Amino acid sequence: MxxxxxxxxxxxxxxxxxxxxxxxxxxxxxxxxxxxxxxxxxxxxxxxxxxxxxxxxxxxxxxxxxxxxxxxxxxxxxxxxxxxxxxxxxxxxxxxxxxxxxxxxxxxxxxxxxxxxxxxNSQLPEPAGGQKASKDFIAVSSFDSYEIIKLNELMYCTAEGKYTHFKLKNGRKILSSRHLGAYSNLLEHNKSFFRVSRSHIINFDFVIRIIKKDGLQCELSDGTIVSVSRRKALEFNNYIRLEDYS
Missing domain, CATH: 3.40.50.2300 (Response regulator)
Structure with a gap:
C-alpha cells in the first residue's frame, strides 16, 4: 500500500x-x-x-x-x-x-x-545479495515529452529547485520538469551512480580525479568539479574504499 x-x-x-x-x-x-x-x-x-x-x-x-x-x-x-x-x-x-x-x-x-x-515510475527492488539492479536507460520527463537517456552516456545530474539538469558526455544538456529525488533511487540502482550531495548525482565512470580540498571533490572528464557533502563523505569513502582523507 x-x-x-x-x-x-x-x-x-x-x-x-x-x-x-x-x-x-x-x-x-x-x-x-x-x-x-x-x-x-x-x-x-x-x-x-x-x-x-x-x-x-x-x-x-x-x-x-x-x-x-x-x-x-x-x-x-x-x-x-x-x-x-x-x-x-x-x-x-x-x-x-x-x-x-x-x-x-x-x-x-x-x-x-x-x-x-x-x-x-516504480523502481526495481534490490535483489538478494546486496547487488544493485542494472538498467541501461532512464526515461526523463521534460515539459512536453520523455527523453530516453542511456546511462553510459549520462555524466551527472544537478538539482535546480524543483527541476533537474542532466549532462551527457556529448555535451548535451536536458532539463527535466521533475526534482532530483524522483531520479535518485532509479539511478542509484546502477552501481556506477552515486549521490554525492543533495544537489548532485554523478556517474563514477566519468570521474578522473578525486581532489582532497575542503573535504572531497570529484573532477569529471569534462572538467566539472563536484563536491562531496560532509554528510555523504563516509558513505562515499566506503563506496570507493578511500582511506582517511582528513
Missing amino acids: LSTIIVDDEPIVIDIIRKIVSQNLLELNIVGHALNLDDAKKLINKYRPTVLLLDVEVGNRESFELVKDLDYPHEKIFLSSNREYAYNAFMHNAAGFVLKPFNKEELINTLTAALAKIKS
Whole structure:
C-alpha cells in the first residue's frame, strides 16, 4: 500500500476524502492528516508519504511552500476552489489538480491517474545479495515529452529547485520538469551512480580525479568539479574504499 497524507484546513473535506479513498482506492493507506502546514511538514518528515493530497490555501499560507524542497520520489495532487492555481500546481509537478467542490468520480479518476504514474515510475527492488539492479536507460520527463537517456552516456545530474539538469558526455544538456529525488533511487540502482550531495548525482565512470580540498571533490572528464557533502563523505569513502582523507 502507498502511504498517503491529506492536508486541508477544513475537517469535513478531510473526512470526505478519507471515505472516498477507503471505499474505492485500497492501494492508498492514509497515514495521517493535517489542518495546517506546520503539522503537515511533521507528517512528511515522519512518513515520507508517496501520495500527498494538498489543499492549496491552508490558513493564510499556500501548500506550494510545503513541497518545493521535497527530495524523495512522491506524487502530489492539489485541491482548490480557485482554478487560477492550476497552472502553479502543474509547475510544481502535480500529478493532478482538483477543483473544489469536487465530486467522487473526479477525485477517484485523478488519484487513479496518479497511481498509474507511480507504477510506471516504480523502481526495481534490490535483489538478494546486496547487488544493485542494472538498467541501461532512464526515461526523463521534460515539459512536453520523455527523453530516453542511456546511462553510459549520462555524466551527472544537478538539482535546480524543483527541476533537474542532466549532462551527457556529448555535451548535451536536458532539463527535466521533475526534482532530483524522483531520479535518485532509479539511478542509484546502477552501481556506477552515486549521490554525492543533495544537489548532485554523478556517474563514477566519468570521474578522473578525486581532489582532497575542503573535504572531497570529484573532477569529471569534462572538467566539472563536484563536491562531496560532509554528510555523504563516509558513505562515499566506503563506496570507493578511500582511506582517511582528513
